[in-house]
Amino acid sequence: NAGVTQTPKFQVLKTGQSMTLQCAQDMNHEYMSWYRQDPGMGLRLIHYSVGAGITDQGEVPNGYNVSRSTTEDFPLRLLSAAPSQTSVYFCASSYFRPSLTNTGELFFGEGSRLTVL
Amino acid sequence: EDKVVQSPLSLVVHEGDTVTLNCSYEVTNFRSLLWYKQEKKAPTFLFMLTSSGIEKKSGRLSSILDKKELSSILNITATQTGDSAIYLCAGSGGGADGLTFGKGTHLIIQP
Numbered sequence: 678n679a680g681v682t683q684t685p686k687f688q689v690l691k692t693g694q695s696m697t698l699q700c701a702q703d704m705n706h707e708y709m710s711w712y713r714q715d716p717g718m719g720l721r722l723i724h725y726s727v728g729a730g731i732t733d734q735g736e737v738p739n740g741y742n743v744s745r746s747t748t749e750d751f752p753l754r755l756l757s758a759a760p761s762q763t764s765v766y767f768c769a770s771s772y773f774r775p776s777l778t779n780t781g782e783l784f785f786g787e788g789s790r791l792t793v794l
Numbered sequence: 795e796d797k798v799v800q801s802p803l804s805l806v807v808h809e810g811d812t813v814t815l816n817c818s819y820e821v822t823n824f825r826s827l828l829w830y831k832q833e834k835k836a837p838t839f840l841f842m843l844t845s846s847g848i849e850k851k852s853g854r855l856s857s858i859l860d861k862k863e864l865s866s867i868l869n870i871t872a873t874q875t876g877d878s879a880i881y882l883c884a885g886s887g888g889g890a891d892g893l894t895f896g897k898g899t900h901l902i903i904q905p
Contacts, residue, residue, distance in 0.1 A: 681836075710892050720837075775887075776891045785836035
């Protein structure tokens with residue numbers, strides 16, 4: 678009964694380092710996405726994928742890369758970490774893309790708290 | 795640019811009170827309005843609203859959508875300390891294929 682699993686839960690980086698946040702879901706969801714949550718800003722969409730091999734940019738994609746080689750996994754890569762990327766990152770998935778259905782409910786992972794010094 | 799605005803941003807009430815949280819939206823190709831509750835970790839789904847005027851209810855929580863006014867409200871009656879959380883409103887549709895979230899309402903229920 679895992680749902681959406683994110684690792685690591687906490688990470689501290691130095692400016693300029695790179696790292697990958699992992700996200701895996703076991704619900705056979707076609708749609709997966711990454712959000713960042715900052716105080717006073719709500720959740721903002723970084724990147725999303727509507728199926729294996731397909732990715733697209735969200736509202737705040739700069740400084741991040743994603744790939745979707747399998748249905749289950751959707752890693753988020755920080756190429757050269759900056760203090761502005763200090764945030765809590767959430768991976769979320771659903772059966773279908775929100776824009777095409779009236780079943781826009783997303784299932785969220787528990788979040789990854791990233792601090793960039 | 796798509797936008798979802800929630801009010802108030804924070805609210806402190808006493809146990810037993812009734813609260814109303816507000817959400818207004820400007821989302822292109824709007825499809826649905828969703829409410830989530832966020833305690834310490836992941837947001838958890840409460841309601842999805844697609845039709846105007848039809849109330850959705852779950853226990854002490856209820857919500858309704860007004861497409862003419864581009865708004866929604868979330869009501870919580872007989873509040874309990876366990877209702878303390880951040881309540882997030884989000885619209886689906888929009889340019890990017892995801893949800894546009896508001897900043898949330900931080901609700902604190904005092905015993």
